[in-house]
Amino acid sequence: MLTQALPPAIATVLTIVSILTPHWVSYTVTADTGSKFQKYIGLHKSCSSVDDPTCRPFPNDDDCRDDQFFCSMWRSSGFLISFATIVELATLITFLVVMAGGKYKRESGWKLIGCFLLADAAVEFASIGIMAYLFDTDSQFSIPGWSLDWSWVLVTVSASVSVVLAVGLAVSAWLLPPEDDYEYLEDPIDS
Template identity: 95%
Template sequence: MTRPIVYNIALGVFVCTTVLTIVSILTPHWVSYSVTADTGSTFTKYIGLHKSCSSVDDPICRPFPNDDDCRDDQFFCSMWRSSGFLISFATIVELATLITFLVVMAGGKYKRESGWKLIGCFLLADAAVEFASIGIMAYIFDTDSQFSIPGWSLDWSWVLCTVSASVSILLAAGLATSAWLLPPEDDYEYLEDPIDS
């Protein structure tokens, strides 16, 4: 039986993973490039799901991918935008998961006894969507010619999303384990019998 404390801990951890997902969407650090010239100056470029930032561009950041990026390689743009869409969809799944957590936790003993299954399904769905997006991004990084130049690497936004998806799976497993291993909770305490005392 999953206890309220287990739900509280799982909810707290899940809120943190949701923040990781949102940060990975908002920051342009999915793929990065850094090289230092012989003069000592360093050129950097950071690409996110929706914008690209470069140390030599003015303005520093611009929307990505734009029409110029897609003119020669429609496949790249389609895959990149698909990855961005999936991560955005994952945040909707995470919002639904948060609401489900709150409903189950406020619903009393019966909802806590059976609600872990629904929450677990949402957590696994979130992880599946995030891993699909992460996989697309890794595939683009490994196969697209623009990233074959030494100096490119998957950056920390990609790592944050990977951690978020992995923790969602661990939370689903933790809720299932607690439901099977913990004894049922009691809603009342036994009182001493005044006749026997």
């Protein structure tokens, strides 16, 4: 049962890591002197190789003074990913309850798990889309050297895993024979 819960757990861990690390968008440039400047922006903080302290909350009031749209969209993306984590944790608990339950729970519970997985993927893909839109359209990312970073990729993988799991559950529910408790034996008297 624990190995069957591994894929949903991996998706949840990927999402949590992406929230905790400031690597959604990064900027790296090397000066003519050879020194390297790096800036990493996460959902809730920004880190720079030249700032002291190196990390600060993001977006803060100074970031939002001139561009309320950017801040609203960035915060919305952060909220969506946090909400997706709650959905993933609910999916994981539901998965464990269904797998530990009896035959009826296993045969009917896949629908609920599949719905949770698709809801999670939809929320994560919405957040990923918002980030990609901001990256493509906001003027602060128009300077060469900016790129979507590995936290963005982690959430993309997490959402994709959720979709694959939901499709796999649906396909297995329709294609695999029902789980039977016993097999009927031929009646030797009627033969």
